[in-house]
Amino acid sequence: MKRSELIALAGASSFAWPHTVLGQQPVPMRKVGILWPSSANDKATQEADAAFRQDLRARGWAEGHNLRFIALYAQGNAARFASLATEMVKSAPHMIFCGSPGVTAALRKQTRSIPIVFTGIGDPVAAGIVASLARPGGNITGFTLGTSYDAGKVLQLLREIAPHLRHVAVIYNPGNNPRILRSNEIVTVTSAGLTAIPLSLQTVDDFKRFAALPPDTGVIFPGDPFTVAHTAETVGVAMRYHLPAIYIYAHFVESGGLISYGVNRTEQARQAAGYVDRILRGAKPGDLAVQNPIKYELTINLKTAKALGLTVSPSLLFQADKLIK
Numbered sequence: 026m027k028r029s030e031l032i033a034l035a036g037a038s039s040f041a042w043p044h045t046v047l048g049q050q051p052v053p054m055r056k057v058g059i060l061w062p063s064s065a066n067d068k069a070t071q072e073a074d075a076a077f078r079q080d081l082r083a084r085g086w087a088e089g090h091n092l093r094f095i096a097l098y099a100q101g102n103a104a105r106f107a108s109l110a111t112e113m114v115k116s117a118p119h120m121i122f123c124g125s126p127g128v129t130a131a132l133r134k135q136t137r138s139i140p141i142v143f144t145g146i147g148d149p150v151a152a153g154i155v156a157s158l159a160r161p162g163g164n165i166t167g168f169t170l171g172t173s174y175d176a177g178k179v180l181q182l183l184r185e186i187a188p189h190l191r192h193v194a195v196i197y198n199p200g201n202n203p204r205i206l207r208s209n210e211i212v213t214v215t216s217a218g219l220t221a222i223p224l225s226l227q228t229v230d231d232f233k234r235f236a237a238l239p240p241d242t243g244v245i246f247p248g249d250p251f252t253v254a255h256t257a258e259t260v261g262v263a264m265r266y267h268l269p270a271i272y273i274y275a276h277f278v279e280s281g282g283l284i285s286y287g288v289n290r291t292e293q294a295r296q297a298a299g300y301v302d303r304i305l306r307g308a309k310p311g312d313l314a315v316q317n318p319i320k321y322e323l324t325i326n327l328k329t330a331k332a333l334g335l336t337v338s339p340s341l342l343f344q345a346d347k348l349i350k
Contacts, residue, residue: 058118062250069276073294080298101254103200106131127201143167176213187269192242248273
């Protein structure tokens, strides 16, 4: 190659270089806090956590390159929410992803500036988390379990799979701000002519209370951090006392529960990653509308139904999104 050709090539290369490498601005490292109300060993939490991280990776956020995670777990213990919220805020993340009303409320008390994206809350307006769904304002937004989550539909499904029921135990956790959903369910149960039995469940010892439930009792379990962290015990106690039970998350049914109706927790984690990405790139959480689920999923465990002596109607079989045989 002639000397003049080498000079021309070198000139062309140096001219192109700023557009390919030098022109790329380094992306600053961002810290994202993750505060799960449940356990790090919980399968459903692991799946949702993995989906959240994978979606961020697909959006260009690589852990160790431009992103660092700070993950904390409350192990299903509502008494730890406040201390973990304090610890999380002190770690100074650029934003926080969290679940459950109790965890979100605890974080809200600690900061009004760090952006927060939540999942796992029924009605964040009624709970005092955001000003409105369309314009949440402040530093918090997220994805609900459904502000109009139909307690009547839940009861209808439970009665359809177990038509003999005369009582319904409505499970709640006093440490996780359950009052709104619980009151809706109790009113729905009593309006249907059944006896509602409010039952507090926030420690392992509380499982003993199920032994005192009368015959022909069904159970409505919420998507609570304690029950999620104690999935095996939650499903096991219903089977032990021959209690038809309906859950909000499908993983309970996949673990041996009877029936579930509610949001796809893993899909919501992916949606939350989309909001986290937008906020990390400059969007304000108060300008991002809180979103309700587009769809609820119905999952039925046919083996459990058989073990409980229940017949699943053709109508339920047709409605089901997933059947476990």
